[in-house]
Amino acid sequence: MTLSQGNSMNALKAIFNVANANLRIGTTQVCSELNLELYPGETLAILGKNGVGKSTLLSCLAGLPRGDISGEILLGGKTYEAWGAKAAACWRGWLAQKQQDQFSATVLETVISGRHPHLNRWEWESAADRELAVKSLQLLGMADFSDRDVLTLSGGERQRVALATILTQQPTLYFMDEPLAHLDLNHQIEVLDLICTKTKRERVSALMVLHEPGLAHRYCDSALLLFGQGEWLYGSTETVLNAENLSRLYGYPLVQIERPDAAGRNQRWFVPA
């Protein structure tokens, strides 16, 4: 099941293609013969149980291979090898699930590290780079924190700094492993609003691991469900995210609740039966 039918109408070229990808970690088959494609402006949610291999798959797709991965992964029509590490880093950003700081650094220093791939070896961050970093911090409501030591931040604050870093990198393709980790409800909505406005307005795309199928349905265009044993299901959130599929995905019966939001669009929430 693919989305190409809907998108081929506007004759766009896919920004990201995965063909016949097989991923195995030890004895766990994460996916077999996975095919998917992402178009500019499109967001994809990856859902599945704990330990099914969502993070590993995402990092493999982001060109940070782990486990045994085979198949073709094309970023803007080229493999990661063909791009080279530095050029690929100007194209794709990766948000790690955990930020592991060992040393003190200010928030601004951390966020500006997103400019690294855009600078040549001897270049220093310019005033424009700095401005970009400050703007990203503002977008995440962290502008007042720029001189704080990252080691003193709370989990949610650190997560927003990490999000500001990837925004400062300005990639065309965002790979985000649990972008909502540690965030309160209000910040979860803010971050997803931010990502989705950005993808639609700037024609960039995002792949993210999410845990809340309701939010995935509300914000993402397509979804990839990983069932384990290599089985997967990929399609538009509208068709894929339903009580039947999700009950099977999480191994727990779920009930689907539909209600319109303030703008009259249909929202779909799933609650344990």
Added chain:
Amino acid sequence: MITPQRLLLVVLCLALASVTSIAISLSVGSVEISLLDVMLGLVDPTSSSAVVIHELRLPRTLAAFACGGLLALAGALMQVLLRNPLADPYILGISGGAGVGALAAIFFGLGFAGLNGFAFAGALLAILVVFGLAHGDGSWTQTRLILTGVMVAAGCGALITMLLSIAPEERLRGMLFWLMGDFSQGVNPTFALIGIVVLGLLVAPLARDLNMLVRGNDNAKALGVSVNFVRISVYLLASMATAISVTTAGSVGFVGLVIPHLTRMIVGNDQRVLIPTAIFAGGIFLVLADTLARVLIAPQQLPVGVVTALIGVPVFLYLLNRTRYQ
């Protein structure tokens, strides 16, 4: 935020401080030489103080400066490589390897050249063994590297203890001084001076990559750093810096751990500033420590390692406490 202009200013100040510390070291000692006579002695080989300065104090002072810089560089690099604030230049067994070589040379009564040759060979051997074993499956994880290094260091420690326990009485003192770090035995600064300049220049182009590496290997990779290349380069550069310093002066402790931390507390953790600052600070610190080692209980001399520890430990603990309560 650090700009190139500010970096230049910091480096100029440090260079000035370095010259001052070297001048103090040349002036102080069993024969006091005024700063004016120091300058005169440096340029005029026929002046009265020229012999003391050129034959005795200058080589020793320059060696101390270069070794301090090398150890601080190695420490700063090891802390990034292992992403561990507790890492020091000796953590991966390089001083252990050099120690086994040096003690073996003293044990067999080899001359000065033999001692240096053996120490350097021992250090290189330790570097290769750790590199080979940690490289193993190509994963090069921090844990694997640190465990391999610590094990090699432990093995070398056992060999050193063995050499100490079977060594004849009259050679023990030389061995102990070597182990604690010492500049009193006719040191030659050439190797260390070339080392610090060459290694410092080789690190420079990697400095911003190191900033990324501090935030984790995967983050660095996602930001376009060729992580394996940079990590192997850093390992080899830090190891060479340590090996050269240890060959020149024995295992002087604390400089490689304390100086990178002190500079980090003052200038922050941007490696483009931290590394040059640490190199100068390490040089200044060791020059002053060696001056104290010469004069504290004159006419007897202390091993410089004793002084670096006696100053380094309280200063470090004080700063650590001060920053914690800020």
